[in-house]
Amino acid sequence: MDTPDAAPDIAGALNWARARIAVVDARVLLRHVLQCSAARLAAYPEARLDEREWAEFRSLIERREAGEPVAYLIGEREFYGRPFMVGPAVLIPRPDTELLIELALAHFGDKPRTRILDLGTGSGALAVTLALELPDADVTAVDRSREALLVAMANAARLKASVSFVLGDWFSQLGGDRYQLIVANPPYVAAGDPHLGEGDVRFEPGTALAAGPQGLDDLAAIAAQAPRHLEPGGWLFMEHGYDQAAAVRGLLTDAGFSSITSWKDLGGIERVSGGQWLGRGEPR
Incomplete structure (x- = not known):
């Protein structure tokens, strides 16, 4: 469909966009431009965009057509019912990362003053959500990227969550601090995986995705070092790739964890593995 010369109405804008991108994405982008609800978009298809709105919408559609993620285009994504x-x-x-939240709540929802560590916090989705869902918890979030920490800090401020932020590589800046719960969604994609060059992933930070030839380097480092930072009886939960559960259980076994388990995500794939540190002997 040719681009209309004049700013069209909502129905015309969506008809033009759906020839270029998925209609669900077009609706999200148009709602963003118009700052309106889905109900208003559906109720007033004859409402006409002004020239500024039409120019902004066309620009977003072109960028989405080139592959940019919708979340980056509108500047936010929902996680556990909150906008980040x-x-x-x-x-x-x-959404699959919400499994880490569910596991944390299942294990610590009835325990007061839990000390929680979120490794590789990124946007802060895990740390901020845990701080809000467990308001008595003491939550610390770590990331090696200063830029990522600024985003996480902004999300904590926006959602009024109490989180301590640390700039560092995994446990390197934590000294002898210990926690009852460590959660991590680290890089776990193999460095040569062709999916790194496809879809939305092309636009996401590569350092937050790839971790060595098998994608296990960071998972191995966390599993090996976590016992030094867990209280006896504490838990470690790590998200990993669709085919890595057995390997991660092996890493946890080698590190001396007990009660090692893998849990399935919304698609029935083993997505999170974890274990309990009982404090027996010296961490390896």
Whole structure:
């Protein structure tokens, strides 16, 4: 469909856009431009865009057509029912990562003053959500990217969550601090995986995605170092790739964890593995 010369109405704008991108994406982008609800978009298809709105919408459609993620285009993504600001410095939160929240609540929802560590916090989705869902918890979030920490801090301020932020590489800046719960959604894609050059992933930070030839480098580092930062009885939960559960369980076994388990995501794939540190012997 040719681009209309004059600013069209809502129905015309969506008809033009759906020839270029998925209609669901077009609706999200038009709602963003018009700052309106989905109900208003559906109720007033004859409402006409002004020239500024039409120019902004066309620009967003062209950028989406070139592959830019919708979340980056509108600057946010929902996670656990809350809007999180996102940008090219951080990964876009995925629904499957909410499994880490569910596991944390299942294990610590009835325990007061839990000390929680979120490794590689990115947008802060995990740390901020845990701080809000467990208001008595003491939550610390770590990331090696200063730019990512600024995004996470902005999200904590926006959502009024109490989180301590640390700039550092995994445990390197934590000294002898210990926690009852460590959660991590680290890089776990193999460095040569062709998916790194496809879809939305092309626009996300590569350092937050790839981790060595098998994608296990960061998972291995966290599993090996976590016992030094867990209280006896504490838990470590790590998100990983669709085919890495067995390997991660092996890493946890080698590190001396007990009660090692993998849990399935919304698609029935083993997505999170974890174990309990009982404090027996010296961490390896």
